[in-house]
Amino acid sequence: MKCTMCGSSAGCSGCPIEAGFYLPRTLGALREGERATVQRLAAPTSGDLRKLLALGLLPGVEVEVERVWPATVVRLGFATVALDAALAGAVVVERG
Numbered sequence: 001m002k003c004t005m006c007g008s009s010a011g012c013s014g015c016p017i018e019a020g021f022y023l024p025r026t027l028g029a030l031r032e033g034e035r036a037t038v039q040r041l042a043a044p045t046s047g048d049l050r051k052l053l054a055l056g057l058l059p060g061v062e063v064e065v066e067r068v069w070p071a072t073v074v075r076l077g078f079a080t081v082a083l084d085a086a087l088a089g090a091v092v093v094e095r096g
Contacts, residue, residue, distance in 0.1 A: 025095065027063065028072055028088030035064045036093035043090040055081045057091055 030036060038061045043049035056076055057063070066080065067073040072088040074081060083091075 024092045026089045027065075027074065027083070027091035027093050028085055030065045030068075030072075030093065030095075032065055032068055034095060035062060036095045037062050039092045039094050041090060042092055043087075048087060048090055052087060052091065055079075055083075057081075062096070063093070 024039075024042075025036070026042075027036070027038075038057055038059050040059055041049055041052050041057065043052055056079060061076050063074040063076045065072065065074055071082040071084055074083070
């Protein structure tokens with residue numbers, strides 16, 4: 001059974017992590033074969049944000065990681081795109 005607070009499979013009770021607190025998972029943290037849905041874009045510059053939008057990485061888009069090195073390669077729909085570590089780290093996702 002998983003903890004409802006931290007997601008740990010240890011089944012802990014009285015979890016020290018308060019409800020609503022979590023560390024967001026980014027596209028750069030996913031492994032090959034994992035699927036996720038883009039939640040938001042946390043690009044540090046407007047130029048990076050424009051790049052992500054032009055590549056089709058919008059909130060709600062489902063992606064699948066095909067490769068993680070030397071670049072993060074993801075498939076979204078019928079397109080496959082490669083992102084450097086900084087751009088992959090700017091895409092906040094939820095595994096799904």
